[in-house]
Amino acid sequence: MSIIDRSKLTSLIHQKEGHLTRELLLSPGGFGLGKVPEKNLPDATTQMVCGFCGTGCNLNVHLKDGEGVCITPTTEYPVNLGMACPKGWEALSVLKSPDRAVSPLVKKSPSHWEPVDWDTALSLFSRKFKAIQEQHGADSVAFLSTGQMVTEEMAFLGALAKFGMGMVHGDGNTRQCMASAVTAYKQSFGFDSPPFTYQDLEESDVLVFVGANPCIAHPIMWERVMRNPHSPKIIVVDPRRTETAMQSTLHLQIAPKSDLPLFYGIANILIERGWINEEYIQAHTDDFEAFTAHVKAYPIERVVTETGLTQETIEQFAELIHSGKRVSFWWTMGVNQSYQGVRTAQSLINLALMTGNIGKPGTGPNSITGQCNAMGSRLFSNTTNLLGGHDFLNEEHRNKVADILSIPVDQIPAENSLPYHKIIEGILAGKIKGLWVICTNPAHSWINQGQIRDILDRLDFLVVQDMYHNTETARHADLILPAAGWGEKEGTFINAERRIGRVKRVTRAPGQALSDFSIFKLIAQYWGCADLFSEWKSPEDVFQFMKQLSADQPCDFSGIEDYAEIEEQGGIQWPLAETEAKPPEQQRRLFSDGQFFHSNGRARFMFSEPTKMPEPPNEQYPFILLTGRGTASQWHTQTRTKNSDVLRKLYPNQIYVEMNPQDATHYSIKPNEVIFVESQRGRLKARAFVTQSVQPKQLFIPMHYEETNRLTDAVFDPYSSQPSYKCCAVRVVKN
Structure with missing residues (x-):
């Protein structure tokens, strides 16, 4: 069905989300927001894992009238031991940005979007994607997910897209980092x-x-x-x-x-x-x-x-x-x-x-992991592997997952998804016509930015689901769905050391924004596959399914009872099987017994001859461009960090390029002078930062600025399909 029964919708979103209850009530003109009741509010202070990087620090969130108002680092948590970086201190402030998406938006012209109610938005979502699949096949629609959502939402998205909506192809931005x-x-x-x-x-x-x-x-x-x-x-x-x-x-x-x-x-x-x-x-x-x-x-x-x-x-x-x-x-x-x-x-x-x-x-x-939940994405996004680290190509694994989730096994794809860059190539080739982008920003972060922006504009229908309405990718969207961010939802993250930690809802999302979990549940209803997910009533319900899916896998954490136990133990590293003694030690390593996960229990030495640099410097482009992180106050595409007044004061607002003094002298470039950096793919303007940090004939530009990926070259590792952001040939031109 394309239009949902309104009584079902009212029931669907009238649900408990952690400590706070969000009621989305129907009104004659569409949707209105009910008040958050005063009962069931958190205590004066609660704890949860930070939502920026994969370190997985724990933070004390201090509340006033049930709303998170400030943060201090948790002293006893085994990750950060009372420390926090600038991003962690500012984690709440970025939620209050005027750039937050507060209602669904539909594109009416190339630079104009109009707000609509959820019924209109999700009817359009379902109608457009179904029409594309009917005309071009199930694999003509794909999704790109993220290492930023809680694990339960990743699992729901992957299951909804592949088991419910019939999508074959979906990958995540974890492809770019891990x-x-x-x-x-x-x-x-x-x-x-x-x-x-x-x-x-x-x-x-x-x-x-x-x-x-x-x-x-x-x-x-x-x-x-x-x-x-x-x-x-x-x-x-x-x-x-x-x-x-x-x-x-x-x-x-x-x-x-x-x-x-x-x-x-x-x-x-x-x-x-x-x-x-x-x-x-x-x-x-x-x-x-x-x-x-x-x-x-x-x-x-x-x-x-x-x-x-x-x-x-x-x-x-x-x-x-x-x-x-x-x-x-x-x-x-x-x-x-x-x-x-x-x-x-x-x-x-x-x-x-x-x-x-x-x-x-x-x-x-x-x-060392980049994103806050890259490990959760690696195990449960249902993109590069079947839920719980299983294999789409393995019939036994498909049967196991189908049995646990009570779904028909023939609804689980028996083939792997295309990797991220092949999905992009599929759009360019006209094979993929619809794309659903959730909590990621490829128009900024993907390699060879000019090309990806052109490719996104070739889609028949692009949906962007994000907490901000004005990301670089949202500027290309036909439909924008407003999502809650960290601190406005419930679930778990898995950090770089395999530690599962809690995320809580400590403040209300603005306007009509909903948690990704609630959005997925609504989409399942509009698509007509809600029966598959009838037991997925809350993130903790999904966590219980995740436990079962992990059982007998190397990542087995079936021994974790519930969210409360995760909090009591200060996070829990996988594995923790149901048969293991508890409480587990706080610091646990793999392979202490010398047993690995190949069938013979042994590790393998892997090697091959190095390959040549795909785009070495030459006479026309004599420099090698390096990219990477700039400051401790910036993060990825700055989607969130640029929305903190404090963080913006701690890093350079203007893009800059590091250049060795020898090269600056040769090109007569003075410190802080505006210059152009060019590759075969694009051009950017930056201020010269003359420093010995880079060697002669090398340049460095931080990855966080919108312009950086105009220059980078779309080449990929043959085994992982990860982009090679770190070297390409460029030249400098004086203004």
Whole structure:
């Protein structure tokens, strides 16, 4: 049915959402908002996990008259131990922005949208998408989800789209940040399984950070490093002299994208000198002999040539790994966002395996997560894998999921979705005509921005569901659905160390905005598939399904009773099976028993020859562009951080480009001068920041500014399909 029975709609949204009840009442003119009753309001202070990055800090939310008014960090929570970064302190303020979406909006002209009621909006949503599918097939409509929503909403979205609405294709913005780490873990360990706990930051005596700048990107994790009592050696591998590199014992300022030959060369040194753990290798790994043969092709002379490092520096790096008793390897976007990110991540996994630095305190090959709920997305978004880390291609898995959810098994796709970039290519090819974008902003964040904006305009129907009405992607939308944000909904996040934490509703969403959960429930009703989700009455109901879906998987958390237990325990790391003793230890690592998730219980050495940089500098475009995080006060596309008056004062409002003094002199560019940076795809104007942080013939521009991705090149890792944001050829032009 395209138009829902109004009595059913009234019943549907008259529902309890956590501590606050939101009643959306029908009026003759459409929808009106009822008052939030005074009963059932939270206590004066409540706690929940922050909604910015994947660190997963816990915050005390202080309430007045039932509304969150200010925040302080939780002192006893095992993640942040009483610390918070600027974004956490300002998490409530961004909810009060005048840019919030407060009613559904329908495009009437290229630059004009008119408010409508929910009935009109969801009737249009259902009618348009169904018409596209009827004309062009079920796979002509796709969705792009997020690592920003609570896990229960991700699971609902993925199940609704694929089991209820018949969509085949859907991916998430986690593809942009964590896909290479996910694929690396799956291939090496048999499952997407970050092995660490944050306590390892305080227990290592050697910490290796690769393409990671936690001082800026994950400041609370860096605070944990600063608490380390072992006077650790800190090694940073990064082309830039980042804030983290400035604090390091040893900075390997390599040539861009030479990290893979570097780590193969380090492995070769360790093997040649007998600095490996042969007992661990023999007992717990496969393919080491082939790996040994592979890295013999990386003598130190080759590594010197390809990285630009000195032989002394390379040998010092190897010696520090050898002498360390507890060595940990940490990486993030500088590794993942690469045309060879999977193999680079695995080169670090290989170093941990061959030295036995895994499964013990202070060790591990550890991927640092970007988004607040990227781990939840990886397991439960129903995009790259079936719910709970299952496999769409596995009949047994499909039957298990169908049985748990009481749905017909033939409604579960028996094929994998196209990855993000193939969905975009499908739009360009005219195969995908409708797109539903939820809580993400590809018109800002996707690589080669000019092309993606053109592609979005080719769609027959684009729906954007977001808490703000004016994101770069919303400017292209035919229909905008107003969603509640963090602090206005219930659910859980899963952080980088696999810790499941609580999110609560501590304030009301503005206007007619609803939680994504409620929007999905309404869409199911309008689409005509509500019966499939009749038991999905609240986020905690979905959590109970998630527990069952996780059972007997490596991520099994069937032993968690409910939301209350998560709060009582200060978050709970998976796995926690129903058979395990409770309460669980607060700091738990994977692979302490040497057992991995491949069928034979062993880890695999994964490797291949490095590939050439897709777009190296040339005579016309002589610089390599690097991108990354700018300040601790900015986040991703600044959709939220730009809506805080405090945060805006803590970072440069205007886009800037870092340039080495040698290049500034050569081009007669003065500090703070306005210049243009150009690639084959676009052009931007920025202020020159002359600094030794970048090497000659390299430029750095923070990722947060709208213009940055005009320049980046749409190339992808062949295994993970993650975009390579970190290097492309550019030139500078004076104004």
